[in-house]
Amino acid sequence: MTRTPVNVTVTGAAGQIGYALLFRIASGHLLGADVPVNLRLLEIPQGLKAAEGTAMELDDCAFPLLRGIEITDDANKAFDGANVALLVGARPRTAGMERGDLLSANGGIFKPQGKAINDNAADDIKVLVVGNPANTNALIAQASAPDIPAERFTAMTRLDHNRAISQLAKKTGAAVSDIKRLTIWGNHSATQYPDVFHAEVAGKNAAELVNDEAWLADTFIPTVAKRGAAIIEARGASSAASAANAAIDHVYTWVNGTAEGDWTSMGIPSDGSYGVPEGLISSFPVTVKDGKYEIVQGLEINDFSRARIDASVQELAEERDAVRALGLI
């Protein structure tokens, strides 16, 4: 059976994440090895030439699943009929810049893009916001798309999730594939909370196995939460290939589901679960089935976790209030 190509729109296509992302989308890693794709690349006028160069390279790969590439600086065209939108284009944080500084710089990008998605995308649109501050940018885009169900707007915390798995694997000597049920709570920022209290390492409870609260508090959590800054410090540029990889993982899981007995982390509009105010786009543990995610319910939250979740959620509430004051939502 010949499948209809899925329209995938990528913003910031000429940027460093875009360069790492597009080839993997075109080779079938985003949706599946049997799903053809049309790529729509949105850039600002200064980025169009570089995006055309990337499109030439995509052509040169002769990917069997890649059915077409369109490049534009017009958001209405870029999101026309889009089934999946990866909102990557943003003003990246540079050394010494705080996330708060990014709010006003990026709000102007995500408001019009949300409207363009609202007016042009396909009915089944799924949106992943990668560009920082990702959670609040997702909130801004969602607020400008009243005709689209709110839960279709998600923010990326999968890179944090993957980073946490990797750190826990190193600490315990386990394979990354042995680690399950890890959770990132809250904001994709230094306040995020990587939670191992419900995680499993080869079937054993991770917190009990590690049995070292000082390591959790003083090493694990800060290493994961500040990894983005550490990469900037080391590379002189923010994470790109790992961020692209996480974006692929996020959408692949959203479309194809979580494995039995496991879950993942996604920034999604809160329904009030775990005391996170309704509407904030916060990271939660989620399972996915048939293209729909659900928050994992009934997890016991200890005092150690409660304080950290609350702190990150508080930051999200402050970001929401700031963009509200700027008239962006």
Ligand SMILES: NC(=O)C1=CN([C@@H]2O[C@H](COP(=O)(O)OP(=O)(O)OC[C@H]3O[C@@H](n4cnc5c(N)ncnc54)[C@H](O)[C@@H]3O)[C@@H](O)[C@H]2O)C=CC1
């Ligand atoms: N959520 C996460 O885990 C992560 C998020 N990020 C964020 O992803 C974003 C992109 O990072 P990079 O690719 O490294 O940045 P980059 O600066 O290399 O590329 C950004 C691209 O976006 C384009 N752009 C800017 N405004 C645009 C608009 N209105 N429409 C379309 N394109 C536009 C620029 O021309 C540029 O080509 C940054 O905000 C970064 O902080 C990065 C790593 C992880």
Ligand SMILES: O=C([O-])CC(=O)C(=O)O
């Ligand atoms: O801080 C940045 O711009 C990059 C980022 O989000 C990360 O690596 O987690």
